[in-house]
Amino acid sequence: MLLELKGVSAAYGKITAIRDISMTVDQGQIVTIIGGNGAGKTTTLRAMSGMLPVTAGEITFEGKRIDGLPASKVVAHGIAHVPEGRRIFPDMTVEENLRTGAFLRKDMDAIATDLATVYRKFPRLQERRGQRAQTLSGGEQQMLAIGRALMSKPRLLLMDEPSMGLAPVIVDEIAEIIREINQQQGLAVVLVEQNAELALELADHAYVLETGNCNLNGPASELHENDHVRAAYLGI
Amino acid sequence: MIELLAQTCLNAVYAASYISLVAVGLVLIFGVMGVINFAHGELFMAGAYAVVTFYADLHLPFLVAVALGLVFVGCLGLLMERALFRPLRDNPLGGLVASIGFLMILQALAVLGYGVRMEHIPPVTQEVIVFSDKVRLPLSRLFVIIAAVVLLGALWYFLKRTKFGWALRASAQDPEAAELQGISINQTARIAMFIGAGLAGIAGALTAPLVSVNPHMGHSVIVTAFIVIIVGGVGSLEGAVLASVVYAVVHTFVTTFYDGVIADIVGLSLMLLVLIVKPTGLFGSADRA
Ligand SMILES: Nc1ncnc2c1ncn2[C@@H]1O[C@H](COP(=O)(O)OP(=O)(O)OP(=O)(O)O)[C@@H](O)[C@H]1O
Ligand SMILES: [Mg+2]
Numbered sequence: 045m046l047l048e049l050k051g052v053s054a055a056y057g058k059i060t061a062i063r064d065i066s067m068t069v070d071q072g073q074i075v076t077i078i079g080g081n082g083a084g085k086t087t088t089l090r091a092m093s094g095m096l097p098v099t100a101g102e103i104t105f106e107g108k109r110i111d112g113l114p115a116s117k118v119v120a121h122g123i124a125h126v127p128e129g130r131r132i133f134p135d136m137t138v139e140e141n142l143r144t145g146a147f148l149r150k151d152m153d154a155i156a157t158d159l160a161t162v163y164r165k166f167p168r169l170q171e172r173r174g175q176r177a178q179t180l181s182g183g184e185q186q187m188l189a190i191g192r193a194l195m196s197k198p199r200l201l202l203m204d205e206p207s208m209g210l211a212p213v214i215v216d217e218i219a220e221i222i223r224e225i226n227q228q229q230g231l232a233v234v235l236v237e238q239n240a241e242l243a244l245e246l247a248d249h250a251y252v253l254e255t256g257n258c259n260l261n262g263p264a265s266e267l268h269e270n271d272h273v274r275a276a277y278l279g280i
Numbered sequence: 281m282i283e284l285l286a287q288t289c290l291n292a293v294y295a296a297s298y299i300s301l302v303a304v305g306l307v308l309i310f311g312v313m314g315v316i317n318f319a320h321g322e323l324f325m326a327g328a329y330a331v332v333t334f335y336a337d338l339h340l341p342f343l344v345a346v347a348l349g350l351v352f353v354g355c356l357g358l359l360m361e362r363a364l365f366r367p368l369r370d371n372p373l374g375g376l377v378a379s380i381g382f383l384m385i386l387q388a389l390a391v392l393g394y395g396v397r398m399e400h401i402p403p404v405t406q407e408v409i410v411f412s413d414k415v416r417l418p419l420s421r422l423f424v425i426i427a428a429v430v431l432l433g434a435l436w437y438f439l440k441r442t443k444f445g446w447a448l449r450a451s452a453q454d455p456e457a458a459e460l461q462g463i464s465i466n467q468t469a470r471i472a473m474f475i476g477a478g479l480a481g482i483a484g485a486l487t488a489p490l491v492s493v494n495p496h497m498g499h500s501v502i503v504t505a506f507i508v509i510i511v512g513g514v515g516s517l518e519g520a521v522l523a524s525v526v527y528a529v530v531h532t533f534v535t536t537f538y539d540g541v542i543a544d545i546v547g548l549s550l551m552l553l554v555l556i557v558k559p560t561g562l563f564g565s566a567d568r569a
Pocket of ligand 1: 056059061079080081082083084085086087088128238
């Protein structure tokens with residue numbers, strides 16, 4: 045088991061946003077969290093990456109407790125977070141953004157190799173390597189956010205709504221990239237999506253969040269046939 | 281007339297040099313910490329008193345005194361970060377108010393330690409580069425110009441070409457996203473405070489023999505720095521340097537051809553004009569640290 049959440053709750057001030065969440069992510073898996081607006085998907089990812097302290101429960105990664113660590117320490121353990129809204133550094137160049145993803149790494153040669161790999165995966169980023177990140181299109185910014193996360197050489201990638209605000213063609217492209225990263229590099233992925241159709245198609249396992257609670261989970265293919273999921277999230 | 285113009289230009293370059301050192305530090309601190317450091321003028325003053333202490337009183341070599349001033353004021357910056365700005369990080373006005381308090385403490389300490397009199401600092405060098413009869417540049421002013429060019433160049437290189445420079449810019453642009461890359465904001469805050477304060481300190485130290493050193497000298501410095509960063513666009517380092525040059529040229533020329541009070545008024549009017557015509561400053565808010 046790569047990542048395990050046991051009875052995790054998290055709050056903004058006095059308001060509890062997620063309650064008693066338990067989930068597991070195995071090596072090489074794509075796990076998705078689906079749910080409506082305000083269900084607590086982003087909050088769950090923020091708890092995983094240390095951006096929000098947990099108020100109850102435990103998070104372990106590769107057998108080590110990581111709840112309570114600040115976000116800047118969680119990355120060092122091998123978890124990269126592609127945040128909601130991409131959050132690239134707007135006034136830095138594409139390449140500076142990517143290299144900043146490798147901030148904690150000391151292996152200069154391997155960083156250069158990984159940068160070349162990211163550029164091979166995203167040729168459009170290479171063409172624009174000296175350009176300020178805010179001048180990129182939405183799809184390119186999403187690619188940059190993914191590339192930046194890959195530069196930390198993670199073993200688990202957390203992705204928060206990578207399809208948000210993108211044209212269908214680009215969404216397909218991003219989906220293909222997620223599948224590729226997962227299959228070629230054996231990288232485990234936690235994928236948060238509003239686009240449940242896409243998420244269930246990509247994922248091995250799925251968790252359904254509703255108003256901060258998780259009462260339903262199962263293999264993605266099974267949830268795809270679940271009546272409640274079909275009615276509430278697939279619009280069928 | 282040509283000679284007077286040339287001489288005034290030299291004076292303007294000198295003024296632009298120390299103003300930009302102060303303003304760039306202020307912008308750097310604002311960019312990374314989100315705090316307007318009202319005590320910045322007093323950090324300049326502290327640098328000047330370092331030279332009073334180490335050079336005038338203890339007779340250490342001038343450059344040693346300047347280096348000690350840089351380190352001492354840089355450490356004052358670290359102290360401010362740890363004791364004031366970090367505990368108040370979530371309070372939008374907290375850092376600003378705390379820095380006003382710190383300003384008063386530094387002024388009071390200077391009065392306690394040295395009295396309100398003006399300090400006499402023996403000149404470092406009497407040498408003057410003579411371009412012509414009426415166009416001269418004292419060597420001690422040239423030092424300030426060279427120091428500004430070298431330090432600002434080094435800062436530019438640090439911010440654009442090194443990993444910690446990127447980390448600083450990243451946490452200025454999006455602190456949360458920076459943390460997700462493993463960048464500790466406490467660490468970038470320390471770096472920004474040390475550099476920002478240190479630049480003010482070295483500007484004060486280098487100009488100490490050329491100005492009147494007294495506990496209230498920070499006041500005019502901070503006013504000038506505020507005008508400059510508003511004209512340049514709050515948050516833009518390039519803007520701060522450019523605006524320093526513009527302000528220094530305007531101020532020096534008006535002082536030479538009219539007088540100093542009118543020059544101050546013109547400087548402030550320049551700021552108001554920029555605020556009306558382009559409220560984001562010459563370099564806009566898009567160009568952040
Ligand atoms: N910074 C915040 N301060 C206070 N409450 C917040 C904050 N962020 C989120 N919340 C609340 O926590 C709950 C869960 O929000 P969260 O962002 O995790 O939802 P989500 O599932 O990601 O929704 P969406 O699909 O709209 O992104 C919501 O009720 C939201 O209002
Ligand atoms: Mg969300």
